[in-house]
Amino acid sequence: MSLTLDEVRKVAKLARLEMSDADLATMQKQLSAILDYVDQLGQLNTDGVEPLAHPLPVANVFREDVIGTCLTPDEALANAPNRLADFFGVPAVFDTDEPVSH
């Protein structure tokens, strides 16, 4: 199964990965080769086979709703690329120039 350059560009957009045209072209070649290999799965008849998403028969796990220890604001913010007071500074979600400041 080969992918077109446009398809690769669309997947990169969905994956939130900005890449150069040259990288997109390489990706197109490599992903197509991998998908060609993976297409062997199509040879198998899997009618009526239950999908296996997880090796364990996982069920919801409940616990008592009790307060445990948690990170302090300083600990939680220690790795922030842009700390603004006790908040994470982020670029504006809408179309403005400056990050939100406090």
Next chain:
Amino acid sequence: MSLTEKTAAELLALQAAGKASAVEITDAFLASIADRDQKVQAFMHVEGANAKAVAAVIDAKRKSGAKLGALAGVPIAIKDVLCTKGIPTTCSSKILEGFVPPYDATVVARLKAADAILIGKTNMDEFAMGSSTENSAYKTTRNPWDPERIPGGSSGGSAAAVAACLAPVSLGTDTGGSIRQPASLCGIVGIKPTYGRVSRYGMIAFASSLDQIGPFTHDVYDNALLMEIISGFDPHDATSVNQPVPAYTKTLNDKVEGLRIGVPKEFFGEGLDSEVEAAIRTALKEYEKLGAKLIDVSLPHSSYAVSVYYIVATAEASSNLARFDGMHYGHRTKQKADLIGTYAKSRGEAFGKEVQRRIMLGTYALSSGYKDAYYLKALKVRRLIKNDFDAAFEKCDVIMGPTAPTAAFKKGEKSDNPLAMYLSDIYTISCNLAGIAGLSIPCGFTKTNLPIGLQLLSPPFDEERMLRVARMYEAATDWHTKRPTV
């Protein structure tokens, strides 16, 4: 024999007999790292002064007669995918450059509680994606048996650290073979426990339905010892299973009576190196001498495992790695952009090529219009692969074969061909898909003195017997005593 060539069990015995202190042991390993790691390049970060301080506390505890943990005074290296409080944790990725976790992974907390000494963090393929450790964004780890060759991956740093005697034991993670394959290529013991046996809390997730943490050691006893410490239920990981942890070290030397070894013909087909095959056949004969019975079994869907894996693992990774968006921690682009643009630039700048490739593949496999053809199809074939194992284990107690199709390959040999690299995990991947346990033990060398590993696969939660089976062979051979000249 110098301190650094000893096993954890020997280091514990030396301390108990008053013949070595935790400080002396730690100093010896730090000196070994200072001397040899420039050649091996196993470590991302070394805990010098802190490790010595912990060692001094353990020596003082011993002197005072206080109760000591099961790994007291034994240094351990930790793969850089596991969070260590106050110690940089990068996943060998630029996107986590400078990240310092505010908490310990459960396995790290358990090792600390057992009085182990965290000596450093080890290099790996970025986000555990790779089979050679060449995908690290920082350095290329060398195979201690031949510096021109790769140590395997993705836990190549942890495997090389133990093989080169830079640490007596280490932890790795295994999503498709990332413990067993480097253990095989470096001539040491590595286990992938049953899915759910060891808590994944604090492990930076790659593929959540496949990932497991496990130890690298020189021998099977040390492996059993580490497994006793790190296994067991953890309320922080809802997929960790609440089942008692057997005392693996206590039963290790109990003979397995009437052992039935399943030998799948699919593990001896095209692509298997003849020297590797010969070593595996010889190991199987050794088992027969020890009273085991070899039984032909079949895993008919083996040839689909790599395909299923590269859909399932990449789909899960594309979702797990969405958290690296440059907002709360990790790399954020310096370029000016809106929110979505900031995500895309941060990720495009700081994820390496293989990570981007896998995120792309996983995103595609989950995308509208392709999900049924790829992801759902892969999950169905995953069921067939698990059914193969269920059927095989009705006829045998353990399955054996090669861990990897070849011994260690040369640096750069497969780096331009992702598919060829993926195929080096051909014998290890199905174990993760089925959620069963696997172990690699040294079973010989090629003519050019490269280690070969024998893989054991066992039914879920049957590590106790699998370790005993591995020990049977180890007790009759001396491969595990070999150390490379670095």
